[in-house]
Amino acid sequence: MGVEVHGDRASITLRGEGVSWIQVRWRGDLRAVRRYLGDHWERSYGDLEWRGEAPNRAMPWYFMAHDGAATHGYGVRTGAGAFVFWMADSEGISLWADVRSGGVPVELEDRTLHVADVVCREGQTGESAFAATRAFCRQMCPAPRLPKAPIYGTNDWNYAYGNNSAELIAGVSGLISELSPDPDNRPYSLIDEGWAIGPYNGTFGHGPWEGNPRFGDMGAFADRLKGLGVRPGIWFRPLTPLPDSPASWRLSRDESYLDPTIPEVKDHVTAHMRRFVEWGYEMVKHDFTTYDLLGRWGVEMGASPTKDGWRLHDSSQTNAEVLSDLYAVIREAAGEALLIGCNTVGHLAAGTHEIQRTGDDTSGRSWNRNRRMGVNTLAFRAAQHNAFFAVDPDIVAITKVIPWELNEQWLRLVAESGTALFVAVEPGVVEPKHREALQRALALAATPQTLGEPLDWMETLCPRRWRLLEKEVEFAWMGESGASPFAD
Structure with a gap:
């Protein structure tokens, strides 16, 4: 496995046989981080949220870390060669890459696998967590294919x-x-x-x-x-x-x-x-x-x-x-x-x-x-x-x-x-x-x-307060009966 730094990114590569998973660990002091936000592998399931430190939490593709003053981003560029997730704790962060083919190690033979390009973004004081997340998403995807008009x-x-x-x-x-x-x-x-x-x-x-x-x-x-x-x-x-x-x-x-x-x-x-x-x-x-x-x-x-x-x-x-x-x-x-x-x-x-x-x-x-x-x-x-x-x-x-x-x-x-x-x-x-x-x-x-932009998304899985069309709006989502623990 190799890790090479190219300007604002680090490229992870793999050669050889018999490998299913790769872990890369960066040690550091993350005790100042108050909340973490991870993504999902494909669609989300009503479970995305900002959470405190959860060392065993797998956060697919990227995560945001909010320290009370700024929101920082850590992730991989879109189009990775592996299924990548992150784990974070007070002593550092880990990148894990699943390089299996089906359920067995990939057979690379003489090929070098480009596993992922790691990127990060330092948050700016005064920007909202949402603005920081959006800016980091743009950084992770240098060439999106976008529709010519709203859908x-x-x-x-x-x-x-x-x-x-x-x-x-x-x-x-x-x-x-x-x-x-x-x-x-x-x-x-x-x-x-x-x-x-x-x-x-x-x-x-x-x-x-x-x-x-x-x-x-x-x-x-x-x-x-x-x-x-x-x-x-x-x-x-x-x-x-x-x-x-x-x-x-x-x-x-x-x-x-x-x-x-x-x-x-x-x-x-x-x-x-x-x-x-x-x-x-x-x-x-x-x-x-x-x-x-x-x-x-x-x-x-x-x-x-x-x-x-x-x-x-x-x-x-x-x-x-x-x-x-x-x-x-x-x-x-x-x-x-x-x-x-x-x-x-x-x-x-x-x-x-x-x-x-x-x-x-x-x-x-x-x-x-x-x-x-x-x-x-x-x-x-x-x-x-x-x-x-x-x-x-x-x-x-x-x-x-x-x-x-x-x-x-x-x-x-x-x-x-x-x-x-x-x-x-x-x-x-x-x-x-x-x-x-x-x-x-x-x-x-x-x-x-x-x-x-959701305004109370650090406190709830179902934000009520939003900034829409440059105005602050509050919704009431629960209805008379509230949420049901038995509904699908």
């Missing part, structure tokens, strides 16, 4: 949950188009799971990737959506096999998924992505690649993104390199279409994806989930917005179930935050009060806004 529109998942149809989506798309006044930056209509031929029955994302009888010709439907004044988008799960996919394409860890190190699997993904673009879709949301490859959700990973003992077809690449390579394949095939990554690793997707779903699902059925997942991810990952990619905190769902007095606040927060806004509107629910709020929110979301 907003509709996504059907949080009211349809896979039971969607062309008629259902066309109706909501027409409403969103009508309520979106900006003539230059038109809204997107993102068709989520449920459009393809494959069975739904509680399992997500199975092809064949052709329109089912509820949708018919997907190219013709893309044209129909454009005629309604919206930009068509489509959802795809790249690593699920088709009924006729050869057994040799399957992942050794779980044959329910495809192995992306196999060239024919990459060709399979490329062919589907190109067909979506040829049909006329201007945005593709791809999903589940981290779980399908590694077998764990981010919330389950801790210090180990996958279990030991299993092999990929090509063991010469680390898991981080495999995912980055897959993202590059998807990026090239997408052409000029925008990419949204969901269940993708943000630190690896930055630079190839314009948009990132940064938190676990919000809901059209449970307000508790919106408060827990949505508000938390927006507060603690907004600093990544237009530094890594455009941040999508997930859907604001207007349904019969979600109380409007709470949902109206969630809609306002996202719309005024400057991040991406997607709404799900259950047919038959919209009243004049909803139309008025939606029209205002869509108008705001269509144009660049000053990034919203």
